Amino acid sequence: MQLNGLIITLPKEIKLLIGAFVILLSIGFYTGLLFVGETSSANPNGIEEHYLGNEDDENAEVMRFKKSDQEMLTLVHNHILSMSIIFFLVGGLVSITKLNRKLKLFLIIEPFVSVLLTFGGLYLLWIGVLWMKYIVMFSGFLMTITFTTSTVIIFKQLFKKS
Template sequence: MQLHGLIHTFPKEIKLFIGAFVIVLSVGYFTGLLFVGQTSTTAPHGIEENYLGNEENEEAEVMKFKKGAREMLTIIHTHILSMSFIFFLLGGLLAITSVPKKIKTFLMLEPFLSILLTFGGIYFLWTGILWMKYVVMLSGIFMTASYTVGAFFVFRQLFKK
């Protein structure tokens, strides 16, 4: 079965359906990033503070406490599962585009590595391995870049003849 370029053969209504899905998925994804920005976890110190707390800092604007084990497992569990579905669906759509195969393969696989590094890194940071905040930050950047480029390619391919 030939998947490469299959998206170009779809009828207009299926392309509109896929386009609407990618738009709504992107709104959800980037809304999540806005939430991350609101919790000041976009810088290494903010990432550490979000999971380990800041009780020792008497001048902190917002007091944060170390997350409990149950809360950490819930965060990690729900994010790994939901993001796996997001990238599985986006990867499935990328598979049927005519994007060069090496780029397509990278964009289909990289997010899964980033999911494991981001949320595994959050767990290890929580256990006290403080340098993992840099892994979390970098893998989060790669995950977002992969999502953005992948969604852009799928959307652009919907209008390519």
């Protein structure tokens, strides 16, 4: 079975289903990014402060406390499970687009690496590996770029005439 470019030949009803799914998925994904921006200032030190607290900073505008074991395990568990499902579905859609094989493989595999580095990195940061905040920041950025690129490609090819 030829998968490369299959998305272009799908029936209109399936294309509408995929389009509606990708729109809602994108709203959820980018809302999550807004939340990250609000809670961690979207920078390495803000990430560190969000998970490790800032009790020692007498000048802090908002007092934060180190996340508990339960909070961290819940966060890592929920995000790894949900993001792996999200990227499995997006990767499945990317697999039926018409793309260069190497780019397609990158867009399909990279998000899984970024999910592991981002949320595994948050856990390592929480247990004291402070330099992981830079890995978390970079992998989160790369995950977002990959998600955005994948969804743009899916949309462009979804409504392309066969």
